[in-house]
Amino acid sequence: MSDFGEMLKSLRKERKVSQRKLAELVGIDFTYISKIESGTMDPPAEDKILKIAEVLDVDSDTLILAAKKIPSDFQKVISENEELPAFLRKAQNISPEQWKAIHRIVDGNVEGE
Incomplete structure (x- = not known):
């Protein structure tokens, strides 16, 4: 299954x-x-x-x-941003701590602001 x-x-x-x-x-x-x-x-x-x-x-x-599918709205973002495929390839090696830092940045919760 x-x-x-x-x-x-x-x-x-x-x-x-x-x-x-x-x-x-x-x-x-x-x-x-x-x-x-x-x-x-x-x-x-x-x-x-x-x-x-x-x-x-x-x-x-x-x-x-x-379902191992990529949402269609993600496909649009990926195809319109030349740097994103390279980032996603590198993201395979990002640690859990680094992911947390990325989430803070994306959510606008960067320390020191």
């Missing part, structure tokens, strides 16, 4: 939503939900993942990343 399939099954059961009901609300066949959860089918396209997140009331980025 894939990470996405496991997560989907767990969230769906936690929220007491049947495969049929989820499929109906998302606009896909319920057998597809079953196949995703069992890991025999790949996760759906981003638009369907967004609808699943809405129906199950969960963060869409969490589901998109569990």
Whole structure:
């Protein structure tokens, strides 16, 4: 079973939503939900993942990343910023402390300001 399939099954059961009901609300066949959860089918396209997140009331980025997909708005940022791909390659080696510092900078909580 894939990470996405496991997560989907767990969230769906936690929220007491049947495969049929989820499929109906998302606009896909319920057998597809079953196949995703069992890991025999790949996760759906981003638009369907967004609808699943809405129906199950969960963060869409969490589901998109569990599906091993890159959110389309991230793709735009990456393709429009020439320096970002190089940064992402280097980011593989960033320590947890460095990530915390980056978060502080991005959130505007830089010490000394």
